Amino acid sequence: MANDTNTVRIGLLGCGNVGGALIPLIEQQSDVIEARTGIRLEVTRVAVRNVARDRGVTLADGVLTRDAMAVVTDPDIDLVIEVIGGIEPARELITAALRAGKPVVTGNKELLANVGHELFAIADEAGVDLLFEAAVAGGIPLIRPLRESLRGEPVTRVMGILNGTTNFILTKMTEEGAEYATALAEAQELGYAERDPTADVEGYDAGAKAAIIASIAYGSRVVAGDVYHEGISAITAADIGVASRLGYVVKLLGIVEQDPETGAVAVRVHPAMVPKHHPLASVRESFNAVFVEGDAVGQLMFYGRGAGGAPTASAVLGDVIDAAVNLSKGTHATLGSFGRATIMGIDETSAEYLISLDVSDEPGVLHAVTGAFADNGVSIRAAEQEGIGPDARLVFITHTAREADVQATVRSLRDLDAVLKVGGFIRVIGS
Amino acid sequence: MANDTNTVRIGLLGCGNVGGALIPLIEQQSDVIEARTGIRLEVTRVAVRNVARDRGVTLADGVLTRDAMAVVTDPDIDLVIEVIGGIEPARELITAALRAGKPVVTGNKELLANVGHELFAIADEAGVDLLFEAAVAGGIPLIRPLRESLRGEPVTRVMGILNGTTNFILTKMTEEGAEYATALAEAQELGYAERDPTADVEGYDAGAKAAIIASIAYGSRVVAGDVYHEGISAITAADIGVASRLGYVVKLLGIVEQDPETGAVAVRVHPAMVPKHHPLASVRESFNAVFVEGDAVGQLMFYGRGAGGAPTASAVLGDVIDAAVNLSKGTHATLGSFGRATIMGIDETSAEYLISLDVSDEPGVLHAVTGAFADNGVSIRAAEQEGIGPDARLVFITHTAREADVQATVRSLRDLDAVLKVGGFIRVIGS
Ligand SMILES: NC(=O)c1ccc[n+]([C@@H]2O[C@H](COP(=O)([O-])OP(=O)(O)OC[C@H]3O[C@@H](n4cnc5c(N)ncnc54)[C@H](OP(=O)(O)O)[C@@H]3O)[C@@H](O)[C@H]2O)c1
Ligand SMILES: NC(=O)c1ccc[n+]([C@@H]2O[C@H](COP(=O)([O-])OP(=O)(O)OC[C@H]3O[C@@H](n4cnc5c(N)ncnc54)[C@H](OP(=O)(O)O)[C@@H]3O)[C@@H](O)[C@H]2O)c1
Numbered sequence: 001m002a003n004d005t006n007t008v009r010i011g012l013l014g015c016g017n018v019g020g021a022l023i024p025l026i027e028q029q030s031d032v033i034e035a036r037t038g039i040r041l042e043v044t045r046v047a048v049r050n051v052a053r054d055r056g057v058t059l060a061d062g063v064l065t066r067d068a069m070a071v072v073t074d075p076d077i078d079l080v081i082e083v084i085g086g087i088e089p090a091r092e093l094i095t096a097a098l099r100a101g102k103p104v105v106t107g108n109k110e111l112l113a114n115v116g117h118e119l120f121a122i123a124d125e126a127g128v129d130l131l132f133e134a135a136v137a138g139g140i141p142l143i144r145p146l147r148e149s150l151r152g153e154p155v156t157r158v159m160g161i162l163n164g165t166t167n168f169i170l171t172k173m174t175e176e177g178a179e180y181a182t183a184l185a186e187a188q189e190l191g192y193a194e195r196d197p198t199a200d201v202e203g204y205d206a207g208a209k210a211a212i213i214a215s216i217a218y219g220s221r222v223v224a225g226d227v228y229h230e231g232i233s234a235i236t237a238a239d240i241g242v243a244s245r246l247g248y249v250v251k252l253l254g255i256v257e258q259d260p261e262t263g264a265v266a267v268r269v270h271p272a273m274v275p276k277h278h279p280l281a282s283v284r285e286s287f288n289a290v291f292v293e294g295d296a297v298g299q300l301m302f303y304g305r306g307a308g309g310a311p312t313a314s315a316v317l318g319d320v321i322d323a324a325v326n327l328s329k330g331t332h333a334t335l336g337s338f339g340r341a342t343i344m345g346i347d348e349t350s351a352e353y354l355i356s357l358d359v360s361d362e363p364g365v366l367h368a369v370t371g372a373f374a375d376n377g378v379s380i381r382a383a384e385q386e387g388i389g390p391d392a393r394l395v396f397i398t399h400t401a402r403e404a405d406v407q408a409t410v411r412s413l414r415d416l417d418a419v420l421k422v423g424g425f426i427r428v429i430g431s
Numbered sequence: 432m433a434n435d436t437n438t439v440r441i442g443l444l445g446c447g448n449v450g451g452a453l454i455p456l457i458e459q460q461s462d463v464i465e466a467r468t469g470i471r472l473e474v475t476r477v478a479v480r481n482v483a484r485d486r487g488v489t490l491a492d493g494v495l496t497r498d499a500m501a502v503v504t505d506p507d508i509d510l511v512i513e514v515i516g517g518i519e520p521a522r523e524l525i526t527a528a529l530r531a532g533k534p535v536v537t538g539n540k541e542l543l544a545n546v547g548h549e550l551f552a553i554a555d556e557a558g559v560d561l562l563f564e565a566a567v568a569g570g571i572p573l574i575r576p577l578r579e580s581l582r583g584e585p586v587t588r589v590m591g592i593l594n595g596t597t598n599f600i601l602t603k604m605t606e607e608g609a610e611y612a613t614a615l616a617e618a619q620e621l622g623y624a625e626r627d628p629t630a631d632v633e634g635y636d637a638g639a640k641a642a643i644i645a646s647i648a649y650g651s652r653v654v655a656g657d658v659y660h661e662g663i664s665a666i667t668a669a670d671i672g673v674a675s676r677l678g679y680v681v682k683l684l685g686i687v688e689q690d691p692e693t694g695a696v697a698v699r700v701h702p703a704m705v706p707k708h709h710p711l712a713s714v715r716e717s718f719n720a721v722f723v724e725g726d727a728v729g730q731l732m733f734y735g736r737g738a739g740g741a742p743t744a745s746a747v748l749g750d751v752i753d754a755a756v757n758l759s760k761g762t763h764a765t766l767g768s769f770g771r772a773t774i775m776g777i778d779e780t781s782a783e784y785l786i787s788l789d790v791s792d793e794p795g796v797l798h799a800v801t802g803a804f805a806d807n808g809v810s811i812r813a814a815e816q817e818g819i820g821p822d823a824r825l826v827f828i829t830h831t832a833r834e835a836d837v838q839a840t841v842r843s844l845r846d847l848d849a850v851l852k853v854g855g856f857i858r859v860i861g862s
Contacts (some may be wrong), residue, residue: 025727029583036582036650036767133580139728141572141580149564149572149749151467152460219467279734282713287730296456297570297745299718303710303732314728317583331762336467 006034008324009044011077011102013068013093014084015055018107018134019046021309022081022316023057029317039324045071072097079323081316082106083134091115098122098130103323103332105316107134113208113224116215117338129332131319136209137162137288139311140304141318146216146292147335154295155217158256159429162209162269164286164306165193165200166232166252170240171284174249179237192286202231203252203269210254213290214267218258220341222267227254228346230270239424242356242386242395248273249281253429257349264344272429273354280430291430347404352381352428355406356395357413358421361388365418369394372412376405397428437465439755440475442508442533444499444524445515446486449538449565450477452740453512453747454488460748470755476502478515503528510754512747513537514565522546529553529561534754534763536747538565544639544655547646548769560763562750567640568593568719570742571735572749577647577723578766585726586648589687590860593640593700595717595737596624596631597663597683601671601702602715605680610668623717633662634683634700641685644721645698649689651772658685659699659777666702670855673787673826677813679704680712684860688780695775703860704785711861722861778835783812783859786837787826788844789852792819796849800825803843807836828859 010026012019026041034040046059047068065071072080072093080097082104084090090111097104099122106112112119112135123130133143137160146155161167165187172183184201187193199205207227214222232252243250253272258265274281279301283289288306293299305311326332359365373380378401386393398406413419441457443450457472465471477490478499496502503511503524511528513535515521521542528535530553537543543550543566554561564574568591577586592598596618603614615632618624630636638658645653663683674681684703689696705712710732714720719737724730736742757763790796804811809832817824829837844850 021727025583029585032585032650033583037765038767140731141576144580145572145576148753149575149746151752152456152464152748153745154460154463219463277713277715279713282710284708294745296452296741296748298736298739298742299734300571300736301732301734303730303734305729305731308729310727311729314584314725315580317727318580321582322579325765329762331760334468334756336469 011071017309021313103129134315138306160290162206203229228268264342266344356424442502448740449514452744534560536750565746569737591721593637634660661701697775787855807840
């Protein structure tokens with residue numbers, strides 16, 4: 001803080017959903033913040049693409065600019081908030097800010113899931129904060145608890161509903177029996193889903209967040225490209241009906257696990273059947289939640305709004321206060337060094353599986369089918385038949401089995417004449 | 432750290448449920464902690480009452496002592512953990528540690544809810560950490576998110592299931608239709624409830640935690656004596672049945688609110704009817720959860736184990752690492768100054784209310800009864816009659832009303848000849 005030890009002058013890069021909610025929040029809360037911390041936050045400069053656009057926020061003359069780099073390098077700016085999104089120019093801007101000794105707060109999951117390690121190293125070298133609570137699960141305090149409260153906890157698994165759009169769609173399908181396309185259309189109408197919903201429904205957005213969670217939970221570098229993903233576009237109302245009758249809810253989960261022996265980390269996003277009594281099962285609509293399992297702490301869950309301008313701005317503000325307090329004390333948070341994680345492929349992971357088969361109604365079908373399971377070393381926990389005659393459907397739930405073995409089982413099943421179709425294939429998590 | 436910049440030498444005061452779980456946890460995790468933070472944690476001395484007792488933990492000769500003050504003042508001790516419990520000697524020991532410049536981690540809710548402000552001031556003066564994540568909701572990271580992540584958030588209300596014993600009892604009553612006495616006996620058998628269950632079932636334990644939450648959430652001093660409490664011993668299976676039919680679950684909640692106009696803080700613990708879809712409703716058995724509402728962040732919930740040696744030790748360890756890292760950097764966390772809160776009495780709070788009445792079956796009863804509501808300015812949202820003839824029961828749910836007005840209504844109802852008994856009286860929260 002060059003001039004005034006009590007004021008921290010903020011350069012805000014981006015003033016869209018998040019930035020636009022942050023400005024009035026800082027204004028409203030600055031007296032409380034000053035009373036509690038002795039620090040006055042001042043949004044001194046704001047960079048956007050289009051300075052002419054009306055943003056519904058009042059800014060003094062000359063605060064708005066199109067030149068984000070000039071904001072970062074301005075000697076009158078003490079702290080930088082990046083809420084532009086995307087890789088470039090965010091990466092270049094953050095790098096410049098950190099190198100100039102300015103703490104940075106960002107909510108940019110894409111950037112962190114791809115080149116986070118590079119930025120963490122720059123921040124460590126420069127001895128300043130790079131905080132990013134908003135990048136995962138929006139308003140939910142998750143990164144700080146993982147980084148600090150659980151730093152000594154033997155975390156065995158983290159599972160999250162990390163994408164509000166897909167949880168909204170699955171909730172509609174579950175509670176109203178809607179088909180995927182109908183529920184997606186409703187989500188688009190309400191503004192929960194983009195016109196091109198791929199990033200959400202195919203699990204890329206959740207995957208980026210899962211990579212960040214894995215990096216923080218296990219202190220080793222996991223990137224977006226390491227994440228296995230399956231989306232929800234193939235889930236049918238029928239799948240959800242079967243799950244429901246068996247006592248489960250279908251959720252899109254990001255799952256992060258570490259093999260206690262080898263230290264290898266598995267990171268995947270896929271639909272999963274969660275028992276109705278599991279805390280994740282009652283997370284409805286566009287809410288997010290992250291469920292943490294640890295040897296000592298047992299089970300934890302963090303629940304809240306994973307997106308939206310105001311909740312995300314709340315998370316950004318928490319980080320800003322933290323960074324401002326650290327700056328005034330001449331200290332900063334450290335993540336420690338991040339070696340590259342050994343990634344465990346999906347084939348090596350284990351779960352229970354639901355597999356449903358359309359079969360022809362002929363003698364010996366059940367024998368042939370169960371043989372395919374047995375031959376691949378997959379044992380069956382529960383089986384039921386739905387319908388009779390030509391519409392007969394067999395539904396199996398396995399005991400915990402290796403993915404590779406179950407995939408081999410599915411291949412064997414497909415080869416059987418009596419199996420007309422392998423329908424639902426959903427992993428069962430949290431029994 | 433007097434001797435070795437990489438080792439932090441811990442003096443552990445108390446080695447019961449929490450201390451006894453902490454020692455093996457530190458042992459198991461010390462390599463990971465060292466890799467992530469560069470700090471080696473060493474439990475150097477341990478004070479207990481009875482040095483002869485077998486604790487199932489291996490300690491080098493001479494580590495155990497009966498003299499807790501000698502541990503605190505030992506120049507070889509860098510950091511003190513207090514898990515003895517109670518006010519004295521914990522207060523004296525913590526004060527001495529802080530005054531000697533040693534950071535302290537404690538899980539002592541009783542102490543903090545009564546004289547926390549005094550200890551916070553001593554810590555601030557000494558410039559060292561006093562951390563207490565374990566004091567509220569055991570293993571759930573709550574204090575750190577409230578202190579840090581939500582420091583800038585306009586928190587409007589915090590509601591918590593803060594006592595696992597009562598939540599276990601209420602879960603049995605709800606799911607198995609058990610009466611209170613039966614459920615309590617089962618909780619005692621399983622070791623969830625003490626022989627004398629008063630502190631849990633009458634809401635004192637939850638009240639102490641609510642006072643600490645209020646102090647942190649609103650940055651002002653609230654003590655255990657400020658908390659209004661009602662316990663669960665008067666709740667009947669019938670009350671729970673009525674609640675269930677109307678779509679609610681009964682939970683014992685600690686509720687902390689601030690009047691946005693006056694800044695006054697209301698802190699209370701009482702049974703409440705929570706809508707079945709509310710996230711707090713699905714918190715079962717002995718789990719705890721804290722639900723936070725804020726203008727920007729919307730709704731958050733933190734869920735997990737509120738007690739038990741291992742989960743509590745996990746929270747203590749998170750604080751220990753934090754304090755050790757701060758110590759090595761020469762910094763510390765600050766709570767800021769805590770003015771005395773203006774307390775708003777229960778009479779000034781508002782809620783919806785369920786009131787059920789046993790009435791005599793005579794003409795004009797309903798008219799007289801509804802008159803008692805109207806005269807006191809309490810409006811009725813829903814009414815239903817159960818049974819007929821001499822067993823008739825009227826159940827009302829009010830719109831949001833002031834407690835004082837509802838209490839006046841209850842007095843008026845009691846004065847009516849037609850009202851044989853005012854039965855269930857439960858506040859409805861979270862609609
Ligand atoms: N929205 C959420 O719910 C949410 C939740 C969690 C995390 N995040 C993350 O927060 C970040 C921002 O999200 P958002 O929803 O606020 O995005 P947004 O509404 O698209 O806003 C982006 C802002 O950046 C500005 N901008 C774009 N390119 C720029 C450049 N080269 N120089 C200066 N300004 C530039 C835009 O200017 P114009 O206004 O002139 O176009 C706009 O103000 C993203 O990383 C996102 O992933 C968002
Ligand atoms: N247990 C939980 O689930 C839980 C959860 C959250 C917070 N906490 C808090 O954590 C603290 C400890 O709880 P706990 O369940 O571990 O209690 P505990 O099992 O009763 O253990 C207390 C320990 O303190 C020792 N002690 C008592 N007086 C002492 C003295 N004057 N000098 C030295 N040592 C003394 C006892 O020694 P002996 O072993 O020789 O008797 C015992 O080891 C309490 O403040 C409690 O509220 C506990």
